[in-house]
Amino acid sequence: MGKIIAVANQKGGVGKSTTVVNLAAYLGSRGKKVLCIDSDPQGNTTTSFGIKKKSLKFSTYDVLIGKSRVQDTIVDTGCENVSIIPATEDLAGAEIELINMENRVNRMKMQLLGIKNDYDYIFIDCPPALGTITINALVASDGIIVPMLAEFFALEGLSQLVNTIKIVKTNYNTSLEITGILFTMFDGRLNVSGEVVAEVEKYFPGKVFETKIPRNVRISEAPSHGKPVMYYDKNSKGAESYELLGHEILGEPLELPLKKRRGIFSFKKK
Numbered sequence: 001m002g003k004i005i006a007v008a009n010q011k012g013g014v015g016k017s018t019t020v021v022n023l024a025a026y027l028g029s030r031g032k033k034v035l036c037i038d039s040d041p042q043g044n045t046t047t048s049f050g051i052k053k054k055s056l057k058f059s060t061y062d063v064l065i066g067k068s069r070v071q072d073t074i075v076d077t078g079c080e081n082v083s084i085i086p087a088t089e090d091l092a093g094a095e096i097e098l099i100n101m102e103n104r105v106n107r108m109k110m111q112l113l114g115i116k117n118d119y120d121y122i123f124i125d126c127p128p129a130l131g132t133i134t135i136n137a138l139v140a141s142d143g144i145i146v147p148m149l150a151e152f153f154a155l156e157g158l159s160q161l162v163n164t165i166k167i168v169k170t171n172y173n174t175s176l177e178i179t180g181i182l183f184t185m186f187d188g189r190l191n192v193s194g195e196v197v198a199e200v201e202k203y204f205p206g207k208v209f210e211t212k213i214p215r216n217v218r219i220s221e222a223p224s225h226g227k228p229v230m231y232y233d234k235n236s237k238g239a240e241s242y243e244l245l246g247h248e249i250l251g252e253p254l255e256l257p258l259k260k261r262r263g264i265f266s267f268k269k270k
């Protein structure tokens with residue numbers, strides 16, 4: 001049965017979209033069927049796959065509002081086994097339009113019921129806010145990945161997110177669990193990094209991913225080439241770190257590292 005995972009943190013710029021794109025690409029290359037849902041009006045996940053927003057007929061907005069069937073909204077990303085429900089700026093309007101709609105926090109969940117089992121993983125990229133769009137994602141999900149920076153103020157934001165998770169769990173989705181907390185743009189040489197990791201591990205025992213995503217220039221360059229980092233530079237530290245995260249999530253050992261894989265994975269040019 002497919003697993004739906006929201007990638008959420010109301011703090012901006014912590015690596016949510018980057019994590020969705022690169023984790024999805026990696027799991028897809030390992031033969032898992034993956035769907036990304038871009039639930040952020042900024043549409044960074046959509047752009048990172050090189051998808052031109054002008055070419056789109058439907059987007060996440062239409063799915064949430066009920067203007068399109070989810071099956072008609074899914075497009076190919078060019079990465080093996082990875083599809084996406086893309087986002088455009090329209091989605092910003094959904095936050096307001098949803099307020100007066102019936103079942104306004106269950107809409108994503110209802111739309112995904114029919115396709116959940118067509119995929120091994122569905123990743124939802126949330127916007128940097130705890131509004132109706134993010135709540136829709138949390139209500140629809142089995143798990144949450146929380147990317148965060150190892151900086152002093154990161155903890156404060158986390159308690160707000162945990163409160164929201166509690167509210168969603170109590171009222172709408174009792175099975176919602178934190179899949180893991182992911183440190184991104186990580187620099188293990190800094191004292192503060194170790195301190196923040198230790199603090200977060202104390203509050204969330206067993207929930208911090210062992211894999212830390214380092215700050216890596218290849219990760220930040222890849223979106224402008226419209227590709228996940230593993231297709232842009234498979235030998236980079238960035239590609240390697242998302243590979244390790246992929247294996248941590250799959251719960252299986254890494255037998256054939258990216259660096260040694262040749263010709264088995266490919267990216268279709270759009």
Ligand SMILES: Nc1ncnc2c1ncn2[C@@H]1O[C@H](COP(=O)(O)OP(=O)(O)OP(=O)(O)O)[C@@H](O)[C@H]1O
Nearest residue numbers: 012013014015016017018128185214215216219220
């Ligand atoms: N490990 C990394 N190393 C270097 N740069 C990174 C890394 N992860 C993300 N970035 C860069 O940091 C910026 C923010 O990342 P990203 O867009 O994934 O964050 P976000 O949480 O989705 O942001 P928002 O809240 O605006 O949606 C981007 O320019 C991205 O390319």
Ligand SMILES: [Mg+2]
Nearest residue numbers: 016017040044
């Ligand atoms: Mg983002």
